[in-house]
Amino acid sequence: MKSYNLNHLKELESEAMFVVREVAAQFENPVLLFSGGKDSIVCAHIARKAFYPAKVPFPLMHVDTGHNFPETMEFRDKYVKELGANLIVASVQNCIDNGLAVEEKGFNASRNGIQTVALLKGIEENKFDAAMGGARRDEEKARAKERFFSHRDEFGQWDPKNQRAELWNTFNGMKNFGENFRVFPISNWTEMDVWQYILAEEIELPSLYFSHQRDCFMRDGVVMYASDVIERRSEEKVEKMTVRFRTIGDMTCTGAVFSDADNLEKIIEEVASTRTTERGTRSDDKRSEAAMEDRKKQGYF
Amino acid sequence: MSDYLDMELLRFSTAGSVDDGKSTLIGRMLYDSKSIFEDQYEAIEASSKKKGEEHVNLALLTDGLRSEREQGITIDVAYRYFATPKRKFIIADTPGHIQYTRNMVTGSSTSNLSIILIDARKGIIEQTYRHTFIASLLGIPHVVFCVNKMDLVDYSEETFHKIKRETEAFVSKLGIKDITFIPISALKGDNVVNKSEKMDWYQGGTLLYFLENVHIGSDYNHIDCRFPVQYVIRPQSDEFHDYRGYAGRIAGGVFKPGDKVIALPSGFSSTIKSIDTFNGSIDEAFAPMSVTLTLEDEIDISRGDMIVRDNNRPDVAQDIDIMVCWLSEKPLQLNGKYAVKHTSADVRCVVKEIKYKVDINTLHRMEDDREIKMNDIGRISIRTTKPLFIDEYKRNRNTGSLILIDEATNDTVGAGMIL
Numbered sequence: 001m002k003s004y005n006l007n008h009l010k011e012l013e014s015e016a017m018f019v020v021r022e023v024a025a026q027f028e029n030p031v032l033l034f035s036g037g038k039d040s041i042v043c044a045h046i047a048r049k050a051f052y053p054a055k056v057p058f059p060l061m062h063v064d065t066g067h068n069f070p071e072t073m074e075f076r077d078k079y080v081k082e083l084g085a086n087l088i089v090a091s092v093q094n095c096i097d098n099g100l101a102v103e104e105k106g107f108n109a110s111r112n113g114i115q116t117v118a119l120l121k122g123i124e125e126n127k128f129d130a131a132m133g134g135a136r137r138d139e140e141k142a143r144a145k146e147r148f149f150s151h152r153d154e155f156g157q158w159d160p161k162n163q164r165a166e167l168w169n170t171f172n173g174m175k176n177f178g179e180n181f182r183v184f185p186i187s188n189w190t191e192m193d194v195w196q197y198i199l200a201e202e203i204e205l206p207s208l209y210f211s212h213q214r215d216c217f218m219r220d221g222v223v224m225y226a227s228d229v230i231e232r233r234s235e236e237k238v239e240k241m242t243v244r245f246r247t248i249g250d251m252t253c254t255g256a257v258f259s260d261a262d263n264l265e266k267i268i269e270e271v272a273s274t275r276t277t278e279r280g281t282r283s284d285d286k287r288s289e290a291a292m293e294d295r296k297k298q299g300y301f
Numbered sequence: 302m303s304d305y306l307d308m309e310l311l312r313f314s315t316a317g318s319v320d321d322g323k324s325t326l327i328g329r330m331l332y333d334s335k336s337i338f339e340d341q342y343e344a345i346e347a348s349s350k351k352k353g354e355e356h357v358n359l360a361l362l363t364d365g366l367r368s369e370r371e372q373g374i375t376i377d378v379a380y381r382y383f384a385t386p387k388r389k390f391i392i393a394d395t396p397g398h399i400q401y402t403r404n405m406v407t408g409s410s411t412s413n414l415s416i417i418l419i420d421a422r423k424g425i426i427e428q429t430y431r432h433t434f435i436a437s438l439l440g441i442p443h444v445v446f447c448v449n450k451m452d453l454v455d456y457s458e459e460t461f462h463k464i465k466r467e468t469e470a471f472v473s474k475l476g477i478k479d480i481t482f483i484p485i486s487a488l489k490g491d492n493v494v495n496k497s498e499k500m501d502w503y504q505g506g507t508l509l510y511f512l513e514n515v516h517i518g519s520d521y522n523h524i525d526c527r528f529p530v531q532y533v534i535r536p537q538s539d540e541f542h543d544y545r546g547y548a549g550r551i552a553g554g555v556f557k558p559g560d561k562v563i564a565l566p567s568g569f570s571s572t573i574k575s576i577d578t579f580n581g582s583i584d585e586a587f588a589p590m591s592v593t594l595t596l597e598d599e600i601d602i603s604r605g606d607m608i609v610r611d612n613n614r615p616d617v618a619q620d621i622d623i624m625v626c627w628l629s630e631k632p633l634q635l636n637g638k639y640a641v642k643h644t645s646a647d648v649r650c651v652v653k654e655i656k657y658k659v660d661i662n663t664l665h666r667m668e669d670d671r672e673i674k675m676n677d678i679g680r681i682s683i684r685t686t687k688p689l690f691i692d693e694y695k696r697n698r699n700t701g702s703l704i705l706i707d708e709a710t711n712d713t714v715g716a717g718m719i720l
């Protein structure tokens with residue numbers, strides 16, 4: 001008998017398409033969070049495949065810290081246009097200007113914490129009942145227990161002790177008025193799966209992911225881009241370095257890695273031999289051992 | 302590049318009672334297969350030191366949330382990932398507490414394989430029966446019994462074989478397709494990733510070897526064609542003006558253009574015109590692929606309907622017998638009404654009868670105690686508001702499963718397997 005087997009990427013893709021279609025079917029007003037990073041690009045790509053030949057039936061929302069890499073913004077605008085989708089921007093700067101959030105000060109100041117404020121405001125103002133995002137369970141310990149459909153109370157909060165059981169592929173998106181869901185279609189993917197998929201599907205990415213020359217300095221063993229939104233200490237010397245980014249977040253807290261990998265094959269090789277997790281280059285998780293869990297409870301992704 | 306495109310995906314769950322060594326085993330697998338990053342290792346090294354432990358405690362790798370770290374126990378299902386050049390693995394790590402049947406059912410529901418740990422010193426205990434029963438109930442095709450802590454019984458062949466014999470005796474009644482026994486020491490690493498030098502008497506492969514090679518190609522049903530319609534695609538564009546596609550994930554069987562099909566519940570027949578994907582139309586599609594079907598005829602089909610072959614139909618039923626695992630603090634109510642999700646269909650049901658409860662430690666039916674509380678498993682009859690298109694759970698884990706939802710809280714309260 002002929003054997004019918006999917007390889008792991010196809011099976012993961014099929015699962016993610018199923019989840020995205022479930023969201024479109026079960027919710028009235030869903031949104032896809034789009035940061036311009038590789039995980040959200042993969043999610044958008046999957047959404048595009050899931051509804052083809054129709055357009056993606058929901059808008060994209062970017063939580064804009066105001067400290068994005070210019071390359072990310074350029075990519076975002078181009079990508080959204082190509083997709084033919086509607087883009088909504090939830091601005092952290094606006095929240096600061098309106099006094100909804102207070103900016104951190106000092107050398108390690110970051111807008112990561114107050115991103116949550118803009119995200120929740122964006123969800124509330126647009127009355128979104130489900131927000132999809134490209135978070136993966138392998139990223140961080142607290143995420144390892146996250147469901148595909150993650151129920152949030154009316155304050156957007158996550159209660160790790162009281163999550164709905166999720167069985168088979170039957171997703172329960174029922175909710176009371178005012179509550180909403182976070183949905184993670186690529187929950188089961190690892191960093192490696194994402195890269196392999198990007199290669200297999202020939203997905204375009206922002207140039208930041210590939211090796212290039214950039215003005216950087218070292219802080220606490222992490223390579224930081226010397227952008228004008230980071231205050232530097234006098235001993236932090238700026239030099240041209242050959243780097244790439246493994247994740248793309250806010251310029252204030254996303255570190256680069258030294259790398260010559262200037263194409264996908266080389267990146268995959270690099271990822272295969274790398275000895276630290278992706279999040280190792282993000283200073284926001286290092287603040288305490290349970291940093292991610294605390295932020296999730298407050299409504300962060 | 303082509304090598305990883307041939308990798309398969311294996312989903313497995315782990316079960317064992319507290320302190321059988323489950324966390325240590327998973328940590329060992331991740332560590333010996335070089336799936337641990339330096340910063341993760343450094344973090345657990347630091348935690349181990351802080352607690353004054355003399356070795357790096359690999360079990361800490363799988364400790365998730367803070368409350369658990371504080372109590373030193375795992376309280377929910379956590380997912381882990383690792384890969385070897387042959388396969389990618391998804392581990393559903395479920396806790397071994399008495400009251401956590403619920404988590405094991407959840408974690409096992411999508412697994413191809415379950416690892417059940419037995420402490421070599423204790424042999425079969427109550428939990429072993431329970432875990433094995435749940436694995437069989439959830440229709441997990443492959444079960445591996447790992448007899449752990451062999452280092453504490455001098456790697457004794459006799460001990461291993463005694464446990465194996467006793468386990469085989471009760472497992473034979475449960476109808477699990479494929480059973481394997483492996484003697485290991487999670488702590489020392491014997492037979493986990495590397496072959497033990499202490500157990501020459503054991504001729505079989507290591508646990509990882511087994512995980513890499515067990516045949517999973519037939520774990521999906523590729524015989525009975527079932528296509529629950531998830532979403533109807535209508536582009537409303539000039540280019541695809543009259544396009545009407547049915548999007549869904551194949552729940553069983555193999556579909557090809559030209560196949561004669563019928564749509565349920567209407568019973569209208571048609572022929573598959575094309576199977577479409579973003580990358581073009583394809584010649585065949587099988588479970589668990591997500592695709593879009595178009596039909597030759599314009600018939601009215603919407604979400605919740607099912608497309609099947611006209612010569613192989615599921616049962617169309619409103620009175621359904623299920624084994625239910627109860628997940629909620631509030632017990633199952635006889636005559637209670639619940640929302641039901643079954644494939645892409647949403648209906649409501651009333652619980653008509655509670656037939657019996659299963660004593661999951663002895664597997665006896667309890668006909669005099671019919672109160673089904675959290676973590677209980679029992680047989681019930683429900684009547685749904687509309688017919689569902691069902692198969693026996695044993696035949697198809699997709700079309701054979703459903704969930705019950707409390708309509709007041711919207712919480713998922715029951716996991717049902719159709720009999």
Ligand SMILES: Nc1nc2c(ncn2[C@@H]2O[C@H](COP(=O)(O)OP(=O)(O)O)[C@@H](O)[C@H]2O)c(=O)[nH]1
Pocket residue numbers: 317318319320321322323324325326360397449450451452453485486487488489
């Ligand atoms: N001697 C020995 N001890 C083990 C073995 N596996 C686990 N342990 C110990 O048993 C205890 C419980 O292990 P743990 O992995 O936390 O159990 P869990 O509750 O099933 O996750 C720990 O002290 C482990 O070091 C083994 O193979 N041999």
